[in-house]
Amino acid sequence: MSVLVFIESADGEFRGTSLEAVAYGAALAKAQGSNATALVLGNTVDASKLPNVGNYGVSKVLHVNDDRLDNGIIQAYAQVVAQAMEKEGANTLVLAKSSLGDAVSARVAAKMKAALASNVTELPDLNAGFTVKRSVYTGKAFQITELKSENKILALKKNAITPEVTDATAEVEAFSPSLSDADFGVSITKTDKITGEILLPEADLVVSGGRGLKAAENWGIIEDLAKALNAATGCSKPVSDMDWRPHHEHVGQTGVKVSPQLYVAVGISGAIQHLAGVSSSKCIVVINKDPEAPFFKAADYGIVGDAFEILPKITEAVKALK
Amino acid sequence: MKILVCITHVPDTTSKITFSENNTKLNKDGLQFVIGPYDDYALARAVEIKDALGGTVTALNVGLAETEATIRKALAIGADDAIRINAEPTDAYFVASQIAAIAQKENYDLILMGRESSDYNGGQVHGMVGEMLGIPSLSPVMKLDIEGNTAKMAREIEGGKEYLEASLPLVLGCQEPIAEWKIPNMRGIMSARKKPLQVVEPSSDETLTIGQNYEMPAPKGACKMIDADNAASLVELLRSEAKVL
């Protein structure tokens, strides 16, 4: 029984978290003595890039050459994924946790009666059955979960594996699933999407600002540091509630959960709901004028002082490093 | 408009989480339980739609008797009646099967849920219910307007939004800013006591996963403080000590 990996793209490239899922699927298949295949839907990524998925450890890529799948139509995607699993004789689906991935994998789980574990943080333990470690209670704890059924789905948290990248390429095979009009019952009338920027859930470096920055027009100091670092920008919930920043930038319990190498929090107090979104960051830097701000308890490095004086100095130092 | 809202009964977001019985059970002592924050958005929007278009809002929870105070709160916020499916919500497949079994009988126009529960954060139940009923499911939905038999929606995607249209019935996982959270008023609280809360037994007992035990994250080391006058030295520490640059 083999492993199928569902790949998403953004900005004409495969998403970094999806490529992590490919590496994870390949490692899992190896541990099980089977093989892994990747699945790419639609034509938003140039076909010449398809063999490069092999860099992450799979020898075959199934490609569905159908422009109707350039947008993430959830029901149609679930149909394609389930049919690809059947075609490949795959009993395990691996994918990156994302807004589309969640929606698709839940439908596939119901279709295939598959045990679904979400927010998986490590490779499974195959010694006694099939168990995974996953993050629960918004990052406050982990649960060891057993997947009982024959079919399984693992939705990965970022950094569940560190991919080993080689120059091996994959063979590309065209796949034509059967889709009906009912699978396209939802129509997308418009898409507003940033392009050319690093997506927050994928980012290795994040610079985030809170209400301490006082106004939308003060965001320049955050953007300058983010630019110097090549980082994504984030914010706290009140900041997006007040429309200082777009909603998809807000980090925390009700927003994006990030897992970067570095999270720089500027003028954010560190409410527990905000911390829920950042607790799996490798290194946290907090800049706040209040030495009692709760965020310092969750930080690795802290600076007490005025963000408007401190941030430009850090930005200069980053530029000097390059 | 006949609307079903599925609500979870979860520890308040500020709770400190601990476990008992060899780390196999959530320690509920001293925890304050609330309606899941995303479910609260779904409920608020359901009540707004009912107020505008007429119809009924039914709140549903899969849980043991301990969840009834939370369900009463949903009634106080504006649901007309409620159903509790009397079972421990062990896994998403089990919960979805229970909700789908009720929905098959009742023919709701809209089934609104939260984008994800704040205990398991799976974001799975709505998609499963949609598939079990053979109707579209969408999540996370941040805007919902009903025009006749059509729902006009905005869904959050990484880095932006997409705008969608679909015919009812639909299953939606909701998130802000679909509506403002509603706080129950005195009249709501009084009337909630008299609203019907029906308890039904589960229609199946199949689960596909088993939660074995919990682990806590490794404790965080002390925070290294850097003098503001020396802020630039942070960058060197991030490079050579933390090794993140």
Ligand SMILES: Cc1cc2nc3c(=O)[nH]c(=O)nc-3n(C[C@H](O)[C@H](O)[C@H](O)COP(=O)(O)OP(=O)(O)OC[C@H]3O[C@@H](n4cnc5c(N)ncnc54)[C@H](O)[C@@H]3O)c2cc1C
């Ligand atoms: C159910 C629920 C869910 C929630 N979900 C989220 C969520 O997902 N994400 C989220 O972020 N919040 C969430 N919240 C809100 C959360 O509780 C806090 O209110 C919020 O995080 C505070 O945002 P803040 O830190 O930007 O603002 P504040 O708490 O006002 O903090 C501003 C900070 O800036 C500092 N400051 C001021 N001036 C300066 C300066 N010149 N230089 C440096 N520092 C300065 C201050 O000392 C202060 O610490 C949620 C709340 C609830 C009830």
Ligand SMILES: Nc1ncnc2c1ncn2[C@@H]1O[C@H](COP(=O)(O)O)[C@@H](O)[C@H]1O
């Ligand atoms: N035990 C439950 N009872 C009723 N609804 C639930 C239950 N568990 C989950 N849901 C609904 O499904 C949504 C998604 O939950 P989850 O898939 O666990 O993240 C929640 O926001 C609720 O609306």
